[in-house]
Amino acid sequence: QVQLIESGGGLVQAGGSLRLSCAASGRTFSSYTMGWFRQAPGKERSVAAISRSGGKTYYADSVKGRFTISRDNAKNTVYLQMNSLKPEDTAVYYCAAGEGGTLVFGSWGQGTQVTVSS
Numbered sequence: 001q002v003q004l005i006e007s008g009g010g011l012v013q014a015g016g017s018l019r020l021s022c023a024a025s026g027r028t029f030s031s032y033t034m035g036w037f038r039q040a041p042g043k044e045r046s047v048a049a050i051s052r053s054g055g056k057t058y059y060a061d062s063v064k065g066r067f068t069i070s071r072d073n074a075k076n077t078v079y080l081q082m083n084s085l086k087p088e089d090t091a092v093y094y095c096a097a098g099e100g101g102t103l104v105f106g107s108w109g110q111g112t113q114v115t116v117s118s
Contacts, residue, residue, distance in 0.1 A: 002026050002097040002107035009093060009112030012085055016116070020080040022095030022109055030073040033098035035105055036080045038091035038114075045094065051078060053101040063089075085116045 003025040012018050020036065031053050039045040049069035050058040057069055068081040078095065093112050096105035 002032065002099065004095045004097060004107055004109035006093065006095045006109040006112040009114045011115045011117065014085060014087055014116055014118050016085050017081070017083045018085065018114060019082070020093055020095075020112060020114075022078045022080075024076045024078070024095075024097055026076070026097075026099075028099075029076040031099070031101055033101055033103055033105070034069070034071060034078040035096045035098070036067075036069060036078075037094045037096055037105075038089075039094070039111075040088075040091040043091075048093070049080060050103075082114070085114075087116045087118045090114060090116050 006022045008020040033052050035050040036048045037045050038048050048063050051069045051071050066084045071078040093114050095109040097107040098105045
């Protein structure tokens with residue numbers, strides 16, 4: 001299993017920006033599918049953004065144009081740049097890894113809280 005450690009959450013005003021980071025263990029990070037998911041209070045966990053090993057990215061409609069997922073394979077790290085934040089972006093954000101480039105996310109981080117005030 002891949003160990004994932006997230007950082008970068010916090011409190012920000014609406015319209016502001018935050019960058020989340022997720023450091024992963026393992027020697028084959030470049031082959032992982034990496035994803036950022038989020039879970040708001042009382043809601044199910046949902047995907048925010050995905051980075052495939054071949055470079056393709058996917059975004060939920062709710063974050064498209066505001067969030068950017070990127071990865072640094074040399075540092076075994078994936079990032080989520082969040083701009084133009086809205087109160088509805090408030091959630092616990094989780095980093096997840098799918099080994100072998102699959103969309104089956106078998107490893108999860110502990111989560112980092114993002115709170116956007118209005």
